[in-house]
Amino acid sequence: MSDIEERVKKIVVEHLGVEEGKIQSDSKFIDDLGADSLDTVELVMAFEEEFGCEIPDDAAEKIVTLKDAVTYLSANSN
Amino acid sequence: MFNDKKLFLTGGTGSIGSSICSYFNSNGCKEIYSTTTNLDKVRSDQSYINFKELNLNNIETYNLDDLFNFDIDYLVLNAGLNKDNIFLRMSSNEWNSVINVNLNSSFYLLKHFIKKMVKKRFGRIVFISSVVAHTGNPGQVNYTASKSAISGMVKSLALELSTRNITVNSVAPGFIKSNMTDKLNDDQKNAILDKIPMKKLGESNDIAKAVGFLCSENASYITGQTLHVNGGLALI
Numbered sequence: 001m002s003d004i005e006e007r008v009k010k011i012v013v014e015h016l017g018v019e020e021g022k023i024q025s026d027s028k029f030i031d032d033l034g035a036d037s038l039d040t041v042e043l044v045m046a047f048e049e050e051f052g053c054e055i056p057d058d059a060a061e062k063i064v065t066l067k068d069a070v071t072y073l074s075a076n077s078n
Numbered sequence: 079m080f081n082d083k084k085l086f087l088t089g090g091t092g093s094i095g096s097s098i099c100s101y102f103n104s105n106g107c108k109e110i111y112s113t114t115t116n117l118d119k120v121r122s123d124q125s126y127i128n129f130k131e132l133n134l135n136n137i138e139t140y141n142l143d144d145l146f147n148f149d150i151d152y153l154v155l156n157a158g159l160n161k162d163n164i165f166l167r168m169s170s171n172e173w174n175s176v177i178n179v180n181l182n183s184s185f186y187l188l189k190h191f192i193k194k195m196v197k198k199r200f201g202r203i204v205f206i207s208s209v210v211a212h213t214g215n216p217g218q219v220n221y222t223a224s225k226s227a228i229s230g231m232v233k234s235l236a237l238e239l240s241t242r243n244i245t246v247n248s249v250a251p252g253f254i255k256s257n258m259t260d261k262l263n264d265d266q267k268n269a270i271l272d273k274i275p276m277k278k279l280g281e282s283n284d285i286a287k288a289v290g291f292l293c294s295e296n297a298s299y300i301t302g303q304t305l306h307v308n309g310g311l312a313l314i
Contacts, residue, residue: 038196041193041196042197045193045196
């Protein structure tokens with residue numbers, strides 16, 4: 001598991017209160033991990049903070065799974 | 079009542095805005111931020127307020143992250159202006175500037191501050207509406223449109239934010255002694271007094287106390303509501 005994936009997973013575990021073992025890379029935050037739409041906004045804010053980058057709204061809307069987040073952050077984080 | 083809390087209020091130099099700031103300050107709120115179109119309007123007794131010059135008519139041209147890089151507990155959207163005219167004489171400028179200042183500016187400020195409130199799982203948002211938003215008023219099509227739009231915003235936002243311990247309400251003043259009512263002549267004032275069951279204009283402090291209540295612990299289970307403060311003028 002990449003360093004980025006590990007950090008993303010940690011944030012998801014902390015924010016959504018799900019067990020790490022239940023998170024697959026294609027788990028959807030809302031459909032599979034019980035997030036509501038505000039949770040996804042909060043997750044994006046937490047990613048921004050952790051990775052020191054700004055995720056614009058149009059990109060944020062496309063981040064629906066752990067994999068989406070890892071892919072975006074791998075390409076855009078500092 | 080508001081110890082260790084932070085207030086951000088638009089339009090802190092107006093009569094209602096300055097009363098609200100003063101009420102919060104005398105009830106323990108020591109960190110108060112506000113906006114004004116012109117810093118020259120700030121009175122000498124308002125040095126406890128951190129003012130920033132901001133023209134809400136073109137708020138989209140400002141970088142709010144730079145200007146207001148802090149979180150707050152209470153957001154009071156108080157600034158407002160009226161440019162009255164009968165509708166058939168109303169210019170597009172009179173329409174647009176009132177909608178921009180009274181309604182559209184809220185969009186930007188809410189976006190900016192709600193993110194921070196969601197994060198800390200606490201927030202009290204209070205809009206200052208108006209009785210005429212609920213009754214209509216000839217000559218104020220633009221003003222009433224902007225203020226009644228706020229009623230819908232309050233309800234939808236209240237629902238969206240309810241799980242994050244953020245309440246969203248509005249206070250609808252009736253006729254309050256203010257720079258707006260100071261412009262009325264005696265005949266107009268008497269005509270208004272005739273319609274108010276309490277036979278007096280409200281004080282800006284009456285509004286401040288209502289805003290204070292909605293931000294206080296006593297109102298923690300109240301959201302999506304409009305609190306009418308109008309001496310019985312309209313029972314709605």
